[in-house]
Amino acid sequence: MPEVKEQIFLVTRTVNTRRFPLIPGDSPDNKDSISLQMRDLSVLLGVVIIDMPEPAKSAPAPKKGSKKAVTKAQKKDGKKRKRSRKESYSSYMYKVLKQVHPDTGILSKATGIMNSFVNDIFQRIAGKASCLAHYNKRSTITSREIQTALCLLLPAELAKHAVSEGTKAVTKYTSSK
Incomplete structure (x- = not known):
């Protein structure tokens, strides 16, 4: 017989409850529908669910007028770090727009x-x-x-x-x- 391996899924503490109809095509609001939580579903599927602790809340973002807000990321030596280049078609779209409608932005x-x-x-x-x-x-x-x-x-x-x-x-x- 082939060996069965356990699958592990990491989920947060918030677990959604969903109602499943007993008869396919029936509405989930029917009183005979089954209410399954993620844990019950995991037992049916044969998987293990591990609860993760809720993520720690980070420090609040500085206010808009605050002088502490740093606009560019800096390395330890004080040199400014280069931004990674994002490829996009925006410049080409702008050129085509100006060819078709010169007065439109x-x-x-x-x-x-x-x-x-x-x-x-x-x-x-x-x-x-x-x-x-x-x-x-x-x-x-x-x-x-x-x-x-x-x-x-x-x-x-x-x-x-x-x-x-x-x-x-x-x-x-x-x-x-």
């Missing part, structure tokens, strides 16, 4: 939302293109896989525009070589 919060949107679409396209290359037993993602991934992910008219813009960009790149 964009908030940094909106830029952050657009940045996460671009990253999400990029990951979806890359993931789908990777799957397509894997299905066809190829180790390289080419423009053909990207084009097919676009057609699968985007609606019809939007996919046509994306494919034409992508084709235009690829031909511009190959002609400049």
Whole structure:
């Protein structure tokens, strides 16, 4: 018989209670539904739960007008530490916005939302293109896989525009070589 290994999950002291219906599809508010806590569920699943002590509260943040607030992190020798660089599409989005609407600006919060949107679409396209290359037993993602991934992910008219813009960009790149 195979050996059973224990799994250990760390949870905080706050344990949520949830009601589960006896019949699938029934509402959880039914009087016959079962109330399970995280501990009961762990017994059913065969896992061990360890209670962690509640996190210690840190010192309160200095007030806005306080002179003790340090704006930049410093090392022990007194030298200023370099900030880690964050990659984003914000500068490119700003340039495109100025090409389309020269008199319009964009908030940094909106830029952050657009940045996460671009990253999400990029990951979806890359993931789908990777799957397509894997299905066809190829180790390289080419423009053909990207084009097919676009057609699968985007609606019809939007996919046509994306494919034409992508084709235009690829031909511009190959002609400049």
